[in-house]
Amino acid sequence: MKNKTANFVLKGATTLTVAALIGKILSAIYRVPFQNLVGNRGFYIYQQIYPLYGIAMTIGLSGLPVYISKIIAKEETDTRKKEQATILLEILFIFGLLVFAVLYLGATRIAGLMGDSRLDELIKSVSWLYLLVPLLSVARGYNQGMQEMTPTALSQLVEQLVRICVIITVALLGISHKWSLYRIGSSAFLGSIIGAICALAFFFSFFKEIFKFKYHRNMSVILQAMKGLFSEGLLICFFAGILVLLQLIDSFTLKKALQAAGYSMKNAENLKGVYDRSQTFLQLGLVVSTSFSTSLLPMLIKNRMEHDKLKFKQNIRLIYRICIWTSMAVTSGLIILMPGLNKALFSSEQGSMALSISMLTIIFTGVILLDNAILQSANSYKKNIIVLVAIIAIKFLTNYQFTLHLGIIGAAVSSVLSVAIGTFFSGRSLRKIGLNRQLDRKFIKKVILFSIIMIIVVSLVISLTNQFGNSRIYSFMQCIIGVVIGAASYVTTTRCGNLFSDREWRSIPGGEYILKIFKKRMDN
Numbered sequence: 001m002k003n004k005t006a007n008f009v010l011k012g013a014t015t016l017t018v019a020a021l022i023g024k025i026l027s028a029i030y031r032v033p034f035q036n037l038v039g040n041r042g043f044y045i046y047q048q049i050y051p052l053y054g055i056a057m058t059i060g061l062s063g064l065p066v067y068i069s070k071i072i073a074k075e076e077t078d079t080r081k082k083e084q085a086t087i088l089l090e091i092l093f094i095f096g097l098l099v100f101a102v103l104y105l106g107a108t109r110i111a112g113l114m115g116d117s118r119l120d121e122l123i124k125s126v127s128w129l130y131l132l133v134p135l136l137s138v139a140r141g142y143n144q145g146m147q148e149m150t151p152t153a154l155s156q157l158v159e160q161l162v163r164i165c166v167i168i169t170v171a172l173l174g175i176s177h178k179w180s181l182y183r184i185g186s187s188a189f190l191g192s193i194i195g196a197i198c199a200l201a202f203f204f205s206f207f208k209e210i211f212k213f214k215y216h217r218n219m220s221v222i223l224q225a226m227k228g229l230f231s232e233g234l235l236i237c238f239f240a241g242i243l244v245l246l247q248l249i250d251s252f253t254l255k256k257a258l259q260a261a262g263y264s265m266k267n268a269e270n271l272k273g274v275y276d277r278s279q280t281f282l283q284l285g286l287v288v289s290t291s292f293s294t295s296l297l298p299m300l301i302k303n304r305m306e307h308d309k310l311k312f313k314q315n316i317r318l319i320y321r322i323c324i325w326t327s328m329a330v331t332s333g334l335i336i337l338m339p340g341l342n343k344a345l346f347s348s349e350q351g352s353m354a355l356s357i358s359m360l361t362i363i364f365t366g367v368i369l370l371d372n373a374i375l376q377s378a379n380s381y382k383k384n385i386i387v388l389v390a391i392i393a394i395k396f397l398t399n400y401q402f403t404l405h406l407g408i409i410g411a412a413v414s415s416v417l418s419v420a421i422g423t424f425f426s427g428r429s430l431r432k433i434g435l436n437r438q439l440d441r442k443f444i445k446k447v448i449l450f451s452i453i454m455i456i457v458v459s460l461v462i463s464l465t466n467q468f469g470n471s472r473i474y475s476f477m478q479c480i481i482g483v484v485i486g487a488a489s490y491v492t493t494t495r496c497g498n499l500f501s502d503r504e505w506r507s508i509p510g511g512e513y514i515l516k517i518f519k520k521r522m523d524n
Contacts, residue, residue: 020061023061023157026164033171035273037172037175038174038175038185040273041266047272051244052123054241058237058244060196064236065144066141067232067233067236068144069144072084072141072145083213088229089134089135089138091225091226096134099127100127103124103126107120107124116255119182125187129189135207136155139207151206158199159195163192164191232381239384245395246361253399254408258407282359282361286365288326289326290326290366320367321443323367324443327366328447331360332454334356337458340478340479344476364423375429384426392418446499449497454489466478502515
């Protein structure tokens with residue numbers, strides 16, 4: 001019976017993981033056509049306010065639903081489950097209403113703090129989303145707690161698809177009708193409202209039950225729910241949105257620092273738009289680098305439910321090894337291909353150095369997210385508060401000064417430094433509960449060596465193919481060739497260098513296929 005339950009949980013968690021990955025890929029890719037339509041300045045305008053949307057999305061998509069599902073799953077009766085859901089919905093709606101009021105009424109002030117008073121309409125536009133976030137959070141969390149993953153998974157995908165369609169449509173209409181870039185940005189954020197409303201349609205039966213449900217209000221139960229929601233719940237949200245928090249600090253400091261360094265307002269906005277290109281690469285890079293390791297996280301849930309401590313520790317070791325291996329490959333690949341990728345996707349190589357430095361964030365953020373997931377599974381989330389404080393404090397304290405002296409390269413260095421130090425503190429938090437990443441020096445040295453070999457191989461490919469052309473299409477083809485040859489080089493050196501055992505290869509998605517390829521070559 002225990003195995004059957006564990007397998008059911010594993011299947012459900014896998015469904016959500018796949019849906020989340022697809023959603024993140026879609027959320028990263030749409031930025032390319034959008035930037036191509038509105039240009040660097042239009043992209044700057046949109047990205048200045050994006051963190052406010054990103055925080056709402058994190059709360060309603062991957063933050064609070066995780067916490068709420070945990071609360072719902074603990075309750076033994078349907079009545080108690082509905083009572084908890086109703087209490088949480090009421091608390092979150094009041095919270096959402098307060099955030100909406102702060103953003104809507106304080107839009108002019110917030111825009112001023114960002115250094116651009118014309119952003120106020122965009123802030124007002126995105127503020128409406130916070131009235132829908134409580135509904136989405138509780139509905140998704142309740143369904144996940146009931147082990148009904150399909151509505152949550154489908155709602156995530158539909159929300160992203162609708163939002164992206166609206167954003168691109170608005171950009172096309174705005175350009176053809178010669179709207180101002182601020183009007184295009186403000187209208188684009190309406191896509192998030194429409195997407196959220198469409199997502200709510202998947203939970204019609206849930207809301208029908210909840211709105212009919214009546215319960216006796218117990219103040220101690222409500223206070224207990226508030227305590228958990230605003231401690232563990234918000235902490236989960238903050239970790240899920242680490243990159244968004246770094247972006248938020250950039251929104252308030254980067255443009256001001258560039259202007260203080262002597263750039264005109266127009267040039268500062270243009271450079272901020274160039275710097276914001278990094279978010280596309282970072283999001284895609286994190287999706288690729290963490291997808292293999294996070295696909296194994298449900299196995300940890302299964303191990304814990306079955307009280308299999310040996311397999312739990314073995315899987316932790318494997319997850320970290322895969323995370324570092326994929327993160328190094330993705331980061332190295334993005335850095336060496338950045339000039340070509342920048343030109344192919346965004347029409348110029350401007351800011352490639354800053355974007356390349358930003359890619360180092362992928363390695364550290366991937367490890368931090370993994371650390372936090374394991375601490376959550378061990379119910380030791382409080383030990384990681386210091387990590388969040390360190391990341392935000394370091395980024396906030398260094399971003400302005402680094403940007404003032406180094407331009408957008410300084411902002412990139414500030415982000416990398418903050419998550420690098422955060423990784424150190426995160427490792428300490430793991431050790432406090434008797435766990436560690438189990439990454440030996442021999443493994444790290446091999447991964448670095450294989451990454452260097454891949455960089456050399458891809459560099460040679462770029463050097464040899466540079467003489468044939470320099471158009472955007474050619475740069476795109478060059479990047480495709482670089483990715484294929486680089487990946488082949490990295491996998492080959494990894495296999496020949498015996499970095500993973502056959503058992504570990506079989507645990508990696510696609511690993512069985514790689515083993516078959518090398519077995520055929522050995523046989524021939």
